[in-house]
Structure formats: C-alpha cells, structure tokens
Amino acid sequence: MTAIAAINRPRLLLADEPSSSLDADSQERILSLLMEMNRKYKTAILIVSHDLSIIREFAxxxxxxxxxxxxxxxxxxxxxxxxxxxxxxxxxxxxxxxxxxxxxxxxxxxxxxxxxxxxxxxxxxxxxxxxxxxxxxxxxxxxxxxxxxxxxxxxxxxxx
Known part of the structure; x- marks a missing residue:
C-alpha cells in the first residue's frame, strides 16, 4: 500500500496506524519511506496512531x-x-x-x-x-x- 501511495505522489497521505503490528525494522522502513515522500514530493502526511513516540519523532x-x-x-x-x-x-x-x-x-x-x-x-x-x-x-x-x-x-x- 505504501508503494502505491509513493508512485502516485499524493499531496496528502492519510497513514492510519502505519506501524501497527510490525516488527521494529519494518516500522522503521515504513516510517522512513513516509518521511522521504514528505521531503521529496512535499506530501503532507496525516498520521493516525496510538503510538505517541512515533508521533513525537515523525510529526x-x-x-x-x-x-x-x-x-x-x-x-x-x-x-x-x-x-x-x-x-x-x-x-x-x-x-x-x-x-x-x-x-x-x-x-x-x-x-x-x-x-x-x-x-x-x-x-x-x-x-x-x-x-x-x-x-x-x-x-x-x-x-x-x-x-x-x-x-x-x-x-x-x-x-x-
């Protein structure tokens, strides 16, 4: 799903629990990809998460x-x-x-x-x-x- 979003280069991406049920390495890869989209394509990202440490680090x-x-x-x-x-x-x-x-x-x-x-x-x-x-x-x-x-x-x- 994240790859599809990256290909389309949206202006806004809603990431609902993007790291839920993932191991630490997979979480890091997904979140790094989202941040790269933000920097490279100026994509605004709305992260919905119960993981406050992710919000503090990435938002x-x-x-x-x-x-x-x-x-x-x-x-x-x-x-x-x-x-x-x-x-x-x-x-x-x-x-x-x-x-x-x-x-x-x-x-x-x-x-x-x-x-x-x-x-x-x-x-x-x-x-x-x-x-x-x-x-x-x-x-x-x-x-x-x-x-x-x-x-x-x-x-x-x-x-x-």
Whole structure:
C-alpha cells in the first residue's frame, strides 16, 4: 500500500496506524519511506496512531482526541509535556524500560460513546481534575506555551 501511495505522489497521505503490528525494522522502513515522500514530493502526511513516540519523532504537530473531540494540540516536541489530563493519562499508560515490573497507569471509569453527546468535557467523568464546570459545557480553547487545550483546569495552571 505504501508503494502505491509513493508512485502516485499524493499531496496528502492519510497513514492510519502505519506501524501497527510490525516488527521494529519494518516500522522503521515504513516510517522512513513516509518521511522521504514528505521531503521529496512535499506530501503532507496525516498520521493516525496510538503510538505517541512515533508521533513525537515523525510529526511536526499533534492532536489528541477524546470521544470525537479535540482536547489538545501543539508542536510534537511538547507532546510529552501535556496540558490536558487525558494526554497525561495516555502518556502514563506507555510502557517504559525504567518502569519494568511496575503496573501501567489505568484510566478509571467507563469510556463514553461519541453518541452520548455529553454537554461538558467528555473526559470529565474519568478526570482527576474535573469540577462542576467540566460537566456543564465543553471548555473553550486556551492557548498555552505554543499549544492549544480545551480544559477548564489545564495541567501546569494553579487554578482549581
């Protein structure tokens, strides 16, 4: 599939989990090919992935979505300095050599359906920082340190 995309030289390539279920060498080859397409043909690449290390290494910007809503976006260099509690929880669930033998963090609560159409932040029922405002309306966008977050109580702020 990647070879077909390279032959056609698209202006935009959607790479949905491009390295999923591949060994490390195959992952590296696929991702290197995508980056070569980006440099050589100026192809814009939208990578959809649960592997945050790939996003940080190969993307210039990131978006984090929860229940169909964007909760955080910014330069990929700031991905591991999260502003939204959900992004922080995702990072806490990544296995690390340094944490060998320790349990990964679990996000408590039930995953909402996008059909639930909750009035507030969809992460509020599972969020450690949630307060009443979080359940009443979806938080407006805040710009912080070159990134954007939809959270009434973003990480690093002292309110709440």
């Amino acid at each position: 210039s910007r990131f978006l984090v979505m929860y229940a169909g809503k964007i909760v955080e976006e910014g330069p990929s260099s700031s991905l591991f300095s999260p502003l939204h509690p959900y992004t922080e929880a995702l990072i806490g669930a990544i296995p690390h050599k340094e944490r060998k033998g320790q349990e990964l963090e679990n996000i408590p609560g039930k995953i909402p359906s996008v059909e639930d159409n909750l009035p507030g932040c969809p992460f509020a029922p599972r969020c450690k920082k949630a307060q009443e405002a979080c359940t009443q309306s979806f938080p407006p966008e805040k710009e912080i340190a070159g990134g954007k977050v939809h959270c009434f109580y973003p990480l690093g702020e002292t309110n709440g």
